[in-house]
Amino acid sequence: MAQEVVAPARTAVLGEGLAVQRLSTFHSLRYADYRALWQGQIGASASQWMEQIARPLLILHLTDSALMVGLIAATRMVPMLLIGVWAGVLADRVDKRRILLVSQTVTFASHLSTAVLILTGLISPWMVFVTTFVAGSAMALNQPARQSLIPRLVPRESLGNAIALNSAGVNIMRVGGPSIAGLILAVTDFGELYIAQSIVYLWVLFSTWQISVRTTGGNRGGGSIFSELFDGFEAVRRDPTIFYILLLCLVLFVSGMPFQSVFIALIAIDELGFGRSSVGLLVSSVGAGALLGSLALATLGDGLKRRGVVMLSMMAAFAVALLVFARADSLFLIVPALILAGAMQTSFMSLNNAYVLGRTPHELHGRVMSLFSLDRGLVPVGATVAGFLAESLGPQGGLTVMALICLSSTLLLALAVPALRRIT
Numbered sequence: 447m448a449q450e451v452v453a454p455a456r457t458a459v460l461g462e463g464l465a466v467q468r469l470s471t472f473h474s475l476r477y478a479d480y481r482a483l484w485q486g487q488i489g490a491s492a493s494q495w496m497e498q499i500a501r502p503l504l505i506l507h508l509t510d511s512a513l514m515v516g517l518i519a520a521t522r523m524v525p526m527l528l529i530g531v532w533a534g535v536l537a538d539r540v541d542k543r544r545i546l547l548v549s550q551t552v553t554f555a556s557h558l559s560t561a562v563l564i565l566t567g568l569i570s571p572w573m574v575f576v577t578t579f580v581a582g583s584a585m586a587l588n589q590p591a592r593q594s595l596i597p598r599l600v601p602r603e604s605l606g607n608a609i610a611l612n613s614a615g616v617n618i619m620r621v622g623g624p625s626i627a628g629l630i631l632a633v634t635d636f637g638e639l640y641i642a643q644s645i646v647y648l649w650v651l652f653s654t655w656q657i658s659v660r661t662t663g664g665n666r667g668g669g670s671i672f673s674e675l676f677d678g679f680e681a682v683r684r685d686p687t688i689f690y691i692l693l694l695c696l697v698l699f700v701s702g703m704p705f706q707s708v709f710i711a712l713i714a715i716d717e718l719g720f721g722r723s724s725v726g727l728l729v730s731s732v733g734a735g736a737l738l739g740s741l742a743l744a745t746l747g748d749g750l751k752r753r754g755v756v757m758l759s760m761m762a763a764f765a766v767a768l769l770v771f772a773r774a775d776s777l778f779l780i781v782p783a784l785i786l787a788g789a790m791q792t793s794f795m796s797l798n799n800a801y802v803l804g805r806t807p808h809e810l811h812g813r814v815m816s817l818f819s820l821d822r823g824l825v826p827v828g829a830t831v832a833g834f835l836a837e838s839l840g841p842q843g844g845l846t847v848m849a850l851i852c853l854s855s856t857l858l859l860a861l862a863v864p865a866l867r868r869i870t
Contacts, residue, residue, distance in 0.1 A: 471745045472848040474608040479659050480599035484591070485617040490550070490588075491651070493624030493643040495733065499631070499726050500639050500713040500742065501578060504564075507636075508571050512712055516833015519707035520826030522582040527824065529586050542598075542661045545591040546654045552584040556645035561640035564804040597791035597803055600657055606673030610744035613796040617740050620733020620788065624721050628726020639668075643786030685805060690866050691798045694761065694859060698794065699825050701852040704832035705768050705787065705845060707825075708731060712841035720773065731781045742789075743796050745816030753801060754828065757794055758860045764790035765853035801869065 475481050491560045505511075505518045537545060560577045563569040592612075600608040630639045710728050714720040767787035811834070829846070835844030859866060 474600050474604050474611050477600050477680040479657050480608060480652050480655040484615050487612055487755040488619055489646050489650040491616040492623045492645045494641050495620050496627040498634055498729055499624050499627035500582050504576055504636050512836040513833040517706050518578055518827050519829035521578045523825035525586040527581040534590040537594050542591040542595040545587060545659050549588040550585040550650050553581055554644055556581040558644040561637050564637035607744050610740050610796045610798045613740035613792055617733050617736035617792055620736050621730045624726040624729035634648035662693060665764045674823045686863055688802055690863050702829035703825055703846050704829045708829055708832040709841055709845045712836050717841050728784060731784040732788035735785035736792035739789035739793035740796055745792055753797055754867045757797055761856040763770040765849050768849035772842050772849060
């Protein structure tokens with residue numbers, strides 16, 4: 447079983463003054479190791495959301511193809527399907543901090559290589575696909591380790607707050623990252639943007655290095671990685687509610703998530719005639735909503751009731767927001783729709799992650815959370831379909847179809863699976 451060594455000098459007494467902490471939206475930040483993880487998450491998110499602007503615009507610049515925009519989004523998520531669940535096994539066997547450092551180093555190298563290729567004029571579409579796949583592989587390794595490390599850094603009573611704050615860290619830069627990327631592109635070009643991302647990742651590596659907690663794989667009774675992977679599937683089989691949540695996440699990732707990686711850039715440039723820097727504004731609107739949603743959940747903590755009904759309602763509202771964005775032609779409708787989409791998507795993910803981690807033994811956290819990688823791993827299917835729909839129906843028509851699939855699938859699950867509605 448994994449053993450955690452917590453440095454007393456760096457970690458506050460767990461549970462001390464918890465009645466007071468519950469009144470604070472940011473109380474989990476009093477734990478030094480969690481604070482280091484959180485500040486690293488902010489840097490990683492800044493780079494991630496800057497790349498959400500850079501990658502589709504770069505491939506669109508090189509190919510002038512909506513289909514290629516869909517395929518580049520798919521390429522980033524393919525590693526989730528190929529190695530995501532194995533990353534969960536690794537997260538339960540190896541020091542999670544070490545996994546974070548390795549994956550972050552790979553991401554840094556990917557960004558720096560892309561910058562050099564662009565600045566030297568050697569960049570071509572196939573190189574963008576290769577570096578995108580490498581960065582996606584690093585992300586697939588990073589996520590189970592990061593998510594399963596959080597419960598080791600805060601007391602159980604603060605887990606919901608810590609996960610919501612982790613989401614808030616991501617979403618702060620969903621606002622700032624695209625805005626910074628748009629500003630850089632307005633005054634320079636893609637090479638300088640990737641240089642900026644590389645510099646940001648030096649901060650990420652420094653922050654992760656400061657974490658004092660170590661998780662080391664102890665004696666597992668000689669079990670193979672295959673048997674350990676099966677243990678993760680078995681844990682879900684024994685708890686059907688987690689399985690149903692996985693199905694709901696599948697709807698989100700396949701039919702909903704392409705709105706950001708595929709459709710925002712295409713609708714802004716091809717349909718509405720905006721400049722490329724405006725794409726950063728629209729993605730920032732999603733981030734603003736996501737930040738508001740995650741901070742609201744951090745404040746509510748574990749006091750939220752009828753979570754199943756709330757999660758289903760969030761999914762339905764998310765799909766409706768996409769429908770409004772798909773059909774609107776004015777920023778006065780587009781921006782509020784994207785704010786709502788961001789708030790609902792992020793709140794839904796924070797809520798179900800906290801629920802699943804709270805029901806799962808520590809030694810299985812990495813493997814159970816990595817099963818969500820199977821959902822994320824199917825994002826390439828959604829992104830590829832989105833690219834074809836955008837090519838054949840136009841970006842607005844394609845997003846309308848995807849949003850209707852998301853809404854109808856959510857309503858079907860709500861009616862067909864009472865267990866989802868009964869989640870408390």
